[in-house]
Amino acid sequence: MGLVEVHLRNIEVQEADACAQKSLANHSLSHCGHEDLFAGSKSNTPEQIMDAWFKSPLHKEALTYASSRNAGPAIAIDSSGNLVAAFNIDY
Numbered sequence: 001m002g003l004v005e006v007h008l009r010n011i012e013v014q015e016a017d018a019c020a021q022k023s024l025a026n027h028s029l030s031h032c033g034h035e036d037l038f039a040g041s042k043s044n045t046p047e048q049i050m051d052a053w054f055k056s057p058l059h060k061e062a063l064t065y066a067s068s069r070n071a072g073p074a075i076a077i078d079s080s081g082n083l084v085a086a087f088n089i090d091y
Contacts, residue, residue, distance in 0.1 A: 001064055009090075012072025016088035020076035024084040036062055038085040042077050049075075049085045065091050 019032035029037040036059045038049045053059040070090045077083045 003064060003066060004069070006068050006071050006089075009070035009072060012070055012088040012090065013074060014072070016072045016074035016086040017076070019088070020074045020084045020086040023086070024076045024078055024082060027082075029084070032086075033088060034062075034091055035086045035088040038083075040083045040085075042081040042083050044083055044085075046075075046085075053087070062089060063087065065089065067091055 015033055016035055019030070019035055019037070022032060023029050023037060023039070029039055031037065036053050038044075038052060040049070053063060068089050068091060072088045073085070074088075075083060075085045
């Protein structure tokens, strides 16, 4: 894809975690900034989540912006096994 290396950065991780927690608590996906969101269950693996995002043209585009340099992932799971994943990206 010809992309530069994207680095894990704490601020993006914190923002992704806050967004995942908020979406999980509200039982709906709510964008909080520049992140990709995924709703599923605790049986979903990180590989399945990434595969779902890459099969979606808009999510894939967001994950592969040439100007991105920093990113942060987060996964929130509630006591019922509901899962929300967020991947926050600086564009």
